[in-house]
Amino acid sequence: MIEVERLTKRFGSTLAVDDLSFSVAPGTITGFLGPNGAGKSTTMRAILGLVLPTSGSTTVLGRQYRELEMPLLRVGALLETFDAHPGRSGRNHLRVLAVAGGIPRSRVDEVLALVDLGAAGRRRVKGYSLGMRQRLGLAAALLGDPEVLVLDEPANGLDPQGIRWLRDFLRSLASEGRTILISSHVLAEVAQTVDDVVIIHRGKLVRHAAIAEVDALAAGSTTVRSPDADRLLELLVSAGLDARSVGEGRLEVMAPSEQVGEIAASAGVVLHELSATRATLEEVFLELTGEPGERGGA
């Protein structure tokens, strides 16, 4: 559905994207994650034909974006930078896009209502708040009722209420079977919405995995305390787990607490404490995207 194949983009001496490859499967929502300046926007713009690759290629629906006929009916996009003329009303902005994209004009009022901008549609865009501008951008992306959505930092500028609205909105879009690539620099922001994540850093792919796998990375370790710690340690190690004694009858086990508890129970080992030490998704994200020096907190 969306293919990025060995994409490299240089801006002068700056290497923005470095030999990046990934694909977004049809009907899935993929979070495209990385710190600011990681190359997310450049990659998305390359997918949309706005940035010309130095090497490599990008395709949407099996073709380069610029080869798509009536592209607004196939692919909707929200860009990080605002792209409406400030002197035009939101409604007229969408009317222009509808005419250019071969989209029925009746869709203009439909999408304005969808993003809750119906009342503000006739106001000039320069009077819109940041949140309203984001909603207008989403309306523009949805105008052609496209099967593919490329959304660059859609939560930027939204207040907590707006972010919640966006999350619900994306969920509803996903339930309609659309393919969505959504970028963010905050993993937690998209974790509840996405199926997969593509994490990049300094233009390079760090990880492409199901969100469940990333979640598993966050599972972290388990601390267990038992009057029979030595025996429990033997049981855990013989079960293939990474476990070690930390003194005073305590063990630290690199496994989910459920698994540790089950092993102890099946051997009749008494436990005085069983607690999970869970990393946040952001900690996992920082771990994945951090430099060695940053990881150590140096």
Place this chain on the structure above:
Amino acid sequence: MTRVFAAELLKLRTLRSTWGFALVALLLAGLATAGHIGGTQAQDRLDPEFQFQIVLDAAFPAAVLSLLLGMILVTNEFRHGTIARTLLATPRRDRLVAIKLLAGAATGAGLMIVTLVVTASTAVVWLGILDVPLKLGEGTEAASRAFVGVVLAGILGAAIGGAVHSQVGALVGALVWIFVAEPLCWALLGLLDVGGAAEYLPAASLGGIVDSGGGGLPFAGSVAMALAWTAVATVLALFRTSRRDIT
């Protein structure tokens, strides 16, 4: 192509600046016509060239406005970042440049229609009061020439906008060229005893279309030169626009 062209026209119609340009064209046409009639001696008003020149005088500001509006309809896209959304709808950049040129032509035609309506209305009423007989043939020929000149100015403006992208750069550059650089070139070429070459410069070519009385190139030659300059600007616009990253 048709729907994208229609979208370009809708873009123009939905901006106040377009109507501001039309209003300025209207005022300048009225002033130019009134000034020409009022500033001409009674006996000279019977000269066959008189009514011809009324229309051409009014066309000059329309040509300048058409050139500027042509630039704005392209450079606005880069100034306000709307180019990204435009290219999402029309990803073939060569096609977009072609449509912008057509929109420039339509802009020029619109401005010239406004100009002609005002000029004709003012002239008919005023000359009627002065009992000067109207010569439809003279007016029609002048209007046709003016129409060609102003439409070409719109196309050239769009092509320059596509080549330069910066709104300030294009507008200031064009005005400096028309009112400073090209007159200097005229003077320089005159000093070098090749003053005739100045007729081939861009503003002179456009001016030659709407003013045949200056002793410059004939109408057809002026049109050919204006088309040549437009072609040069179009090639630059295609080159620049097709290679630019929209970030």
